[in-house]
Amino acid sequence: MNQKHGYKMLALSLVAGALLAGCGSGGDTIESTSPSTLGGSVIKGPVNDANLTLRDMNGTALVSVLTSNGKFTLPQITLQSPYYILESMGGTYLDEATETNVTIPQNQSLKTLLSKDEIEQMISTDTPAAITPETTIYAGLVEALLTQNPNKSISEAMAEAETIIDKTLIEETSPLSAVPGDKFLKQGDLTSPFPKDQTEAFARNRAISFSYMTRDMGLSPEEVFTLIEKITENLKDGQWDNEDLNNDGVDDNATEAFGLARTKLFQDTTTKLQNGELSEGQREELRLMGFDVDRFNNNMADAQAALQAEVSQYLSSDTLPTLRRLPELTDEDGNLTDAAATYTLTAQKDVNVTIETPEGSWITPMWRYNNQALPVIIRTNRGNAMTLNFQNNLDANSTIHWHGFKIPADMDGGPDTPVEAGNSKSYTFTMDQPAAPLWFHPHPDMQTGKQVYMGLAGVFLLEDAISTQLENSNALPSGDKDVVLLVQDRRFDGNTTDQVRNLKYMDMEMDMDGMLGDTVLVNGSVVPKLAVSNTMYRFRLYNVSNARTYKFALNDGSPFKVIATDGGLLDTPTEVTSITLGAAERVEIVIDFANYAPGDKVMLVSQPFNGDMMSMMGGMNNSGSGMSGGNASGMNNNGSGMNGSSGTSMGNMDGMQANGTGLSIMRFDINSTETETVTLYSSLPSGAAIKNRLSTIDVTNPTERQFVMSMGGMGGMSNGGNMNQGGTMNQMTFVINGKSFAPDRVDEFIQANATEIWSIKNMSPMAHPFHAHAIQYQILSRNGIPASGTDLGWKDTFLVQPGETVKVIGKFEAVNQGDYMYHCHILEHEDAGMMGYFRVGDTGQLGPQ
Numbered sequence: 001m002n003q004k005h006g007y008k009m010l011a012l013s014l015v016a017g018a019l020l021a022g023c024g025s026g027g028d029t030i031e032s033t034s035p036s037t038l039g040g041s042v043i044k045g046p047v048n049d050a051n052l053t054l055r056d057m058n059g060t061a062l063v064s065v066l067t068s069n070g071k072f073t074l075p076q077i078t079l080q081s082p083y084y085i086l087e088s089m090g091g092t093y094l095d096e097a098t099e100t101n102v103t104i105p106q107n108q109s110l111k112t113l114l115s116k117d118e119i120e121q122m123i124s125t126d127t128p129a130a131i132t133p134e135t136t137i138y139a140g141l142v143e144a145l146l147t148q149n150p151n152k153s154i155s156e157a158m159a160e161a162e163t164i165i166d167k168t169l170i171e172e173t174s175p176l177s178a179v180p181g182d183k184f185l186k187q188g189d190l191t192s193p194f195p196k197d198q199t200e201a202f203a204r205n206r207a208i209s210f211s212y213m214t215r216d217m218g219l220s221p222e223e224v225f226t227l228i229e230k231i232t233e234n235l236k237d238g239q240w241d242n243e244d245l246n247n248d249g250v251d252d253n254a255t256e257a258f259g260l261a262r263t264k265l266f267q268d269t270t271t272k273l274q275n276g277e278l279s280e281g282q283r284e285e286l287r288l289m290g291f292d293v294d295r296f297n298n299n300m301a302d303a304q305a306a307l308q309a310e311v312s313q314y315l316s317s318d319t320l321p322t323l324r325r326l327p328e329l330t331d332e333d334g335n336l337t338d339a340a341a342t343y344t345l346t347a348q349k350d351v352n353v354t355i356e357t358p359e360g361s362w363i364t365p366m367w368r369y370n371n372q373a374l375p376v377i378i379r380t381n382r383g384n385a386m387t388l389n390f391q392n393n394l395d396a397n398s399t400i401h402w403h404g405f406k407i408p409a410d411m412d413g414g415p416d417t418p419v420e421a422g423n424s425k426s427y428t429f430t431m432d433q434p435a436a437p438l439w440f441h442p443h444p445d446m447q448t449g450k451q452v453y454m455g456l457a458g459v460f461l462l463e464d465a466i467s468t469q470l471e472n473s474n475a476l477p478s479g480d481k482d483v484v485l486l487v488q489d490r491r492f493d494g495n496t497t498d499q500v501r502n503l504k505y506m507d508m509e510m511d512m513d514g515m516l517g518d519t520v521l522v523n524g525s526v527v528p529k530l531a532v533s534n535t536m537y538r539f540r541l542y543n544v545s546n547a548r549t550y551k552f553a554l555n556d557g558s559p560f561k562v563i564a565t566d567g568g569l570l571d572t573p574t575e576v577t578s579i580t581l582g583a584a585e586r587v588e589i590v591i592d593f594a595n596y597a598p599g600d601k602v603m604l605v606s607q608p609f610n611g612d613m614m615s616m617m618g619g620m621n622n623s624g625s626g627m628s629g630g631n632a633s634g635m636n637n638n639g640s641g642m643n644g645s646s647g648t649s650m651g652n653m654d655g656m657q658a659n660g661t662g663l664s665i666m667r668f669d670i671n672s673t674e675t676e677t678v679t680l681y682s683s684l685p686s687g688a689a690i691k692n693r694l695s696t697i698d699v700t701n702p703t704e705r706q707f708v709m710s711m712g713g714m715g716g717m718s719n720g721g722n723m724n725q726g727g728t729m730n731q732m733t734f735v736i737n738g739k740s741f742a743p744d745r746v747d748e749f750i751q752a753n754a755t756e757i758w759s760i761k762n763m764s765p766m767a768h769p770f771h772a773h774a775i776q777y778q779i780l781s782r783n784g785i786p787a788s789g790t791d792l793g794w795k796d797t798f799l800v801q802p803g804e805t806v807k808v809i810g811k812f813e814a815v816n817q818g819d820y821m822y823h824c825h826i827l828e829h830e831d832a833g834m835m836g837y838f839r840v841g842d843t844g845q846l847g848p849q
Contacts, residue, residue, distance in 0.1 A: 038122055038129070039073060039128045039129070040071070040128045041070050041072075041188075042071075042072065042091075044104075044110060044207060044211075045094045046071075047088055047092070048068060048093065050066065050088040051065075051091070052064065052074070053087050053088075053089070054086055055085040055086075057084070063075055079119070083113055083142075083154050084114050090103075097215040098211070100221060103222070105222060108225035109136070110132065110133065110228075112130065112132075112136070113143070113186075114129060114186070115155065122187060128188060132206070133206075133228050134186075135186045137169075137228060138161050138186065141236060142154075142161045145157040162184050168235060169206075169254065170182060170184065172255050172712075173259035173763070175265075176291070179198070179202070180198070181199040181202055182199075188203065190207065195281075204285065205289065209258060209261045210227070210258075211224060212265045213227070213260075216257070216260065216805070217246040234254065250704065261803070263763055263803035264783075264804070266803070267765075270291070270610060304662070307607070311555045314358070314527055314603060315601050315667065319358045319359070322530070323523055324356075324524060326459060327376055329376050329377065339381075339384050339385060340384060340385045342389070343378055343386075343387075345458070346371070347393055347398055348367065348370075350366075351368040355501070355525070357526035362492075362494075362498055362501045363501075365500075367394070367451065367455040368456070369458055374523060374524050375523075375544075377459040379461040379463065380461075381431070381462070382432065382465070383430070383431065383432065386428065386430065386431060387426060390425050391424045392422065392423055392424065394421055396421055396451075397447070398419055398444050398447075399418055399425075401442065403441060403584065403771075405429070405431075405433070405460075406433050406776070407774065408816070408817055409774070409819050409840075410818060412818075412820060415443055434464055435464040435569065436462050436776075436794065437461060437540045439457065439460055440458050441544075442456050443821075445831075448830055452546060452827055453503070453827070457486075457488075457544050459484055461540070466569070466688055467569065474677050475680060476538060476590075477538040477590065484540045485539050485542065486522070486523050486524075487521070487522055487541070487542060487550065488520070488546075489516060489519065489548050489657070490517040491515075511828065512828060512832065513828070514659075514828050515546040515827070516657060516658065520664075529668070531669045531671045534594050534672070534674060536594075538563070538588060538590050539588070539589050539590075543583055546583060546826065549583070549767060550606040550665075551608075552579050552580075553605055554577075556602055558577070561573040561576075561589065561592075562589050562789075564588035565793030566776070568690060571683060571690050571691050573680060581799075582825070583797075584825040585769060585795075585797050587790065591668070596670040597670065598671055598673055599671075601667055601669050602668050603666070603667050604668070605662065605663060606663035610660060611660020611661070659767075694809045694811065696757070698755045699809070701750075701754055701755075705748060705757070707736055709770070709800065709834065710738070711764040711765070734824065734832045735834060740833030747837055747838065748839070749838070750840045752814065754812050755810070755811040755812075757808070759805060760805070762800040762802055762803065764802060768799075768824040768829065769799050770822070771823060771825040772822040773821045774816045774820045774840075775811075775812060779808050782805070783805055817842075818841065822837075822838055
């Protein structure tokens with residue numbers, strides 16, 4: 001809701017006299033003006049009781065007053081200078097990032113610089129001056145530029161300083177990317193509850209972001225002023241040179257740090273919006289920034305209620321299909337007792353797959369291994385020498401990437417080792433890592449997303465002496481009570497009554513953000529059911545969707561235990577009521593059905609959550625909101641049959657459910673009573689690798705390796721965006737450290753057997769699952785908070801939220817030699833260039849080996 005600015009200035013009369021410019025004026029002439037009024041605002045939060053002084057170009061103090069609630073007024077003076085400094089020293093304000101009251105040191109200040117022409121314009125239009133951290137940097141830059149070149153005019157110096165700030169601190173840091181109003185501002189009442197326009201809204205947002213930047217760098221709130229001084233001094237040469245801003249011994253990039261702070265602030269603000277904690281003025285600020293507040297469901301209870309309405313229908317349904325168990329391949333060498341195993345995987349197109357749903361079934365041609373109707377399982381033991389023969393019967397290059405495996409680079413199956421159509425490759429390696437829920441999928445350059453989406457993926461269950469011991473001693477459920485659940489969302493053409501429905505890929509303008517379908521498949525079926533007894537079951541839960549994040553939970557809120565993450569068992573099972581998995585993440589969970597009686601039913605769901613904000617930016621033509629309870633399972637877009645409630649927001653559109661949508665996954669039917677034989681382990685046996693937490697004392701490279709994930713080119717999306725001939729969004733970019741993937745470039749060089757800390761930062765408005773090949777990490781911290789719970793497990797993929805910094809530590813073991821990939825595991829982002837090579841071992845060559 002736009003409101004008239006209506007800011008009436010307190011009396012500041014400036015009576016101008018005719019003067020010639022002095023030193024640094026470049027010949028600018030001061031002409032007389034009529035007396036009038038001028039006012040201003042000081043914002044860091046609104047600064048109260050600060051000493052506000054007006055100085056001329058020579059630094060002479062003309063008048064001083066105190067600020068009140070961020071506003072100030074000065075008595076009448078006579079102008080005698082081509083430009084003026086307004087400086088606010090001392091005072092107090094509420095720091096938004098820490099929600100603490102801050103007393104500004106008396107020797108610290110905020111300021112702005114105004115030319116005589118600007119003052120005249122502001123007087124004539126009744127426009128206040130704005131004093132912010134940005135204008136403080138700007139004033140310092142202008143004075144430095146005039147000192148460096150006395151012949152430079154004040155107008156030239158001001159324009160140059162503004163350009164420096166726009167380029168280094170604003171253009172590459174916007175949480176909404178390329179929004180026109182996100183630009184430098186030094187005029188406006190930034191203390192007003194309602195911003196006048198988009199530029200004022202962004203200026204206030206950036207002022208608050210300096211508090212977030214200070215907090216996230218581990219500094220106290222009042223140290224923001226020292227930070228502003230350092231940034232000003234650094235930018236005096238016109239560009240940012242990396243500098244240690246917080247005295248931690250590590251050089252910082254101000255653009256990167258400020259961008260992370262702005263993204264984190266935006267994420268926090270939308271969370272408050274979701275929880276109904278924003279004032280109408282703050283909501284208007286979001287609207288002006290380009291965020292579609294009206295289509296964002298700010299009431300989580302509504303979304304939960306919509307999901308529960310759908311769940312109720314599925315709980316009472318007698319038409320749910322039965323969960324299908326994935327087929328397990330047999331070792332082809334004929335000897336099940338030796339330390340070797342051989343398997344053949346043939347990639348085929350157009351394998352007819354029956355999709356079973358609560359409303360019947362249809363046939364969809366998919367791509368599969370070995371002509372199987374479902375993804376296959378390979379189960380083997382630690383120490384086995386593997387021979388995996390791949391036959392590519394597709395009409396394009398493909399590979400098999402062994403996701404989460406510690407194996408040599410030439411066996412990793414990355415895009416640098418393609419297998420051409422009609423050709424074959426034997427992957428040979430020895431499994432030498434803990435028992436884990438691993439998997440495999442294609443990884444050809446720019447085709448990974450399509451080939452995985454069409455159906456090429458498989459499960460690789462690695463067992464070891466510890467997992468076997470736990471199963472044999474009834475410390476883990478096993479046998480029929482050990483169930484793989486492969487969860488993936490898909491989009492189909494036609495209606496549920498059609499006999500044949502084809503998969504649709506990248507056919508919508510938002511698909512470049514990541515392919516999101518409207519139908520969730522669990523082991524190839526829609527909302528299947530599984531009959532269980534009232535005992536413990538182990539579920540190996542895989543998110544093999546291209547882009548979707550799930551927040552898995554039981555619909556009645558019952559707790560369950562997480563016993564393993566990507567790379568192996570947790571030392572101690574962790575009890576949770578929900579677990580969030582980004583694309584490619586896996587967990588093993590144990591659900592104890594002991595509190596249920598025969599005849600009871602409970603649903604596995606994905607709870608609504610504050611999803612990616614991409615769909616809420618700029619009113620993007622009918623795209624979904626970050627959350628919705630409507631049509632949660634994605635069944636039946638035309639509204640017939642069992643499709644759940646109509647929902648309370650616009651999170652669904654034909655063929656797509658936005659990330660964060662509430663989803664029905666499957667149902668557990670308790671149908672029998674059985675004596676429990678399992679006592680779940682409380683701690684792994686001695687010798688388990690996860691017991692040995694890596695720390696900084698193990699690091700061989702003292703410099704943390706930095707990775708910044710960012711996105712750009714979203715400015716045109718407010719008009720709906722444009723699809724190019726390849727079906728992707730024009731001008732969208734997905735990069736790491738500012739670079740898009742190049743097949744002939746290695747970006748990071750790592751010594752053999754090195755132990756390193758990697759710092760992964762997300763400077764974008766959506767979550768990205770970060771994956772590195774050939775290594776299992778331990779998470780050290782998220783935004784400086786030490787890892788706990790499920791983050792204590794081995795991870796090869798981990799979700800990095802907007803504005804978040806995740807630090808991980810890992811050892812590149814002797815088997816890891818050569819070139820490997822790091823990338824976002826939203827496969828459409830990977831294919832678009834959010835990926836790079838790192839080399840372990842030989843650092844003498846320039847390109848991929």
